[in-house]
Amino acid sequence: MLPRYPYTLSFKSTAKLEEDDSALLLCVPERSRLRIAAPTPSIRTLLEHLFAGGMTDDQLCEAAMHADKNADPAKIYFFLEKLAAYGMLCYTLNLEGKPFATLQVVASPFKLADLDWEESYQLSRFAYLRRTEDGMIMECPLGKAVMLLNDPTALSAINHLTKSCTLESLSDQSGLEPGAAASFLLLLASGQMIDAQNPSGNLLTEQENTTMRQWEFHDLLFHSRSRLGRHDYGFGPTSRFLGILPPLPAVKEPMSGRRIKLQEPNLEKRQHDSINFFTVVEERKSVRVSGGTPITVAQLGEFLYWVARFKQIYPVDMEQKAFYENCVRPCPSAGAVHEIELYLTVSNCSELEPGLYHYASLSHELEWLSELKEPQKAMLEDARLCSYMTSPPDVLITLAARFQRLSWQYASMAYATMLRNAGVMYQQMYLVATALKLAPCALGRGNSDLFAEATGLDYCVENSIGEFMISGQNH
Ligand SMILES: Cc1cc2nc3c(=O)[nH]c(=O)nc-3n(C[C@H](O)[C@H](O)[C@H](O)COP(=O)(O)O)c2cc1C
Known part of the structure; x- marks a missing residue:
């Protein structure tokens, strides 16, 4: 031996x-x-x-x-x-x-x-x-x-x-x-x-x-x-930067002075619609069509309203151990953090100029970021290619995470949690789009460097973690 x-x-x-x-x-x-x-x-x-x-x-x-x-x-x-x-x-x-x-x-x-x-x-x-x-x-x-x-x-x-x-x-x-x-x-x-x-x-x-x-x-x-x-x-919601770094606020600074107010849907009218929740669940499917009747800005506004608008933001309250601003949207999010922002690359939407927009979730507005230049067009083309469509979607929605909003709070599992939150939002998008008779389809890949180039956002501060297409027609 x-x-x-x-x-x-x-x-x-x-x-x-x-x-x-x-x-x-x-x-x-x-x-x-x-x-x-x-x-x-x-x-x-x-x-x-x-x-x-x-x-x-x-x-x-x-x-x-x-x-x-x-x-x-x-x-x-x-x-x-x-x-x-x-x-x-x-x-x-x-x-x-x-x-x-x-x-x-x-x-x-x-x-x-x-x-x-x-x-x-x-x-x-x-x-x-x-x-x-x-x-x-x-x-x-x-x-x-x-x-x-x-x-x-x-x-x-x-x-x-x-x-x-x-x-x-x-x-x-x-x-x-x-x-x-x-x-x-x-x-x-x-x-x-x-x-x-x-x-x-x-x-x-x-x-x-x-x-x-x-x-x-x-x-x-x-x-x-x-x-x-x-x-x-360390693991879980440890508030690991409490007393070391300030948490990010729930709402981003305005990204643009050019803002488009979106219409708020009438909840009462929707409550009287005959559409049934279980019918929506049953009918939900991925629809890869575009180039027909384009989505309207009213439909887009309503879609965003039911998916991602901020319904409520609760302020920091140290006594209650609420160390960062908690928020409520129609879809859930781990720790009520809601680190996901939506960016819309619009190729074909009636009454909305093609270009790149940010959805301001609290004011329910679109913020104009840029016209469709090379990186934005490349993002649309990527979406078309990975869904085998003949033309790009009316709107490509990019889910971007403000990483530090969640990693301030969570140890070891922040990124995994962001992906879970993105999955939750995908399903909400599918259901809302089905109810509104739009054409939804999730995407499994996207180019995060292209997104950084298109938005000018720092790769490590806020970057894309998911993509979703939405178009006007749902046959
Ligand atoms: C996370 C995720 C990623 C997806 N990625 C793509 C994609 O890249 N391209 C595509 O055409 N469909 C994509 N889909 C849609 C799936 O292909 C679709 O959900 C699946 O074929 C089942 O069809 P259904 O949605 O109509 O039930 C994705 C769906 C999910 C949930």
Whole structure:
């Protein structure tokens, strides 16, 4: 058996120990909690050393036994294993007395990997490096741990793993002794950052497994990071910038002095219409027609009114913990944030000049932004192409998110929430368009750079996240 280098065990820097009369409560914020009833002196010593860091499992056990001569070593090792399974430990590989790499476990249940040293290993295509305040880290959405690369030479060892390596070849190429290379590979494998190759050269999980073959890198990362489970980053409506940055107001500054007041529909008249809600639901469908009777500005106004007008805006009220302006529209939005703005590229609408407009949701007006120039025409053409139509839609509606309105409030899931909100709005658009006998169709792709060029808006401040077409005729 290969002599591995023992890891130094420690708690994550965020771990805390609380004590009441009879028990200790060990907690790693955002994640696990372990209640230790009637802790013995040996367990207390073990915990102290884990907080201080810098001891291997054998050294920890020895220190714990020293504190209580009658302690049972099996029970101490068992307790350490329990902490490991709860995902509470960090494992540091020290080389020549210095930390080389540290695996910080972020989710449970966790177990150190076991590797077959006859096999070859390569970096997972889902693994990635990035800079953090603690230094360079490696993460992988398949795993339940993050690796901190304490020593720059760890980066060079990782570089060798972009190609398939045996333990021997990694040791030769990186200059790491076999035991060190093995310990490093074990840490990487424990975070699922490397994958084994089969004899024909395919990576076992990523090329042989039909499920994994169909995952793209960014999709799996987005999925794992925007859901709870295998990370321990802040999550949910945490008001994470409260007291640090002001939240964005609900209503944007006017974008133009040229404004077109839209007619407000008569709700009473609509209530007497014979149209039935369930008929609308039943009849809803995607209609890809244009070039016939164009949509009218009155229809467009009514459509926007039932989809996206602001019905109410509630002011900030610190006492009620309403830290940002909440708003109400006909369709719902997570946290009543309503970060989505609508931009209309109008190609054919009676009584409305072709051009690019912004819908001012509070005043129920259109703000004129520009005539149809190259980028606006290209957006219409993109819409035509991805709906296989012979002419562009009467109106292309672009859903743009004011990102910081939502990311001020939500940690880890802001972008995923915006996409959910866009989906909600799509359905509202479909139903309202069906009720108004218009031709609706959602679009699955759009060019966000083109949108930035067409509107002059900063890509990172407010940008398109969805597109929807609407035309006059609904056969
Ligand atoms: C998110 C989303 C994206 C879509 N993208 C497109 C698209 O790019 N082009 C298109 O012609 N239809 C698109 N559609 C419409 C679907 O093709 C349509 O909903 C589906 O074929 C079912 O037909 P139905 O809407 O008539 O029930 C999209 C629909 C949704 C919900």
